[in-house]
Amino acid sequence: MAGGNAIRGSRVGAGPMGEAERGDTAPRQRIVYFCANGHETAPMFAVDAQVPFTWDCPKCGLPANRDSENPPPPPKVEPYKTHLAYVKERRSDAEAKEILDEALQTLRAKRKSGEILY
Numbered sequence: 001m002a003g004g005n006a007i008r009g010s011r012v013g014a015g016p017m018g019e020a021e022r023g024d025t026a027p028r029q030r031i032v033y034f035c036a037n038g039h040e041t042a043p044m045f046a047v048d049a050q051v052p053f054t055w056d057c058p059k060c061g062l063p064a065n066r067d068s069e070n071p072p073p074p075p076k077v078e079p080y081k082t083h084l085a086y087v088k089e090r091r092s093d094a095e096a097k098e099i100l101d102e103a104l105q106t107l108r109a110k111r112k113s114g115e116i117l118y
Contacts, residue, residue: 033057033064034071 027047034040035057041064045051054072057064063072091099110116 031055031066032068033066034068035060035062035064036071036074037062039064 028044029047030042030044031051032040032042033055037057037060039057039059041055041057041059043055054063054065056062062074065072087096107116
């Protein structure tokens, strides 16, 4: 068996396949995008491809567009909210107390009738 360092299907000094084996490449265009931090990104697109309006900056992750004078602002980051915080947004304290009282009455009634044994 040959050594473990051999690359199958290749020989030492072999270069990459040329266009003759792969066929012709599609015509391409370089589109430049700018983010709010001043980073410039220039991905390549096929000439007939639909070019996106925005592109994520690979350096900082902010959205970027093609207008160097007016890059898109950084997205507003909202702090993490718990389930309780969302519930408090929807209901007032009086409504919460009313719902709790109703649930407790139902639970006590089930315990009294023997439906719940704890």
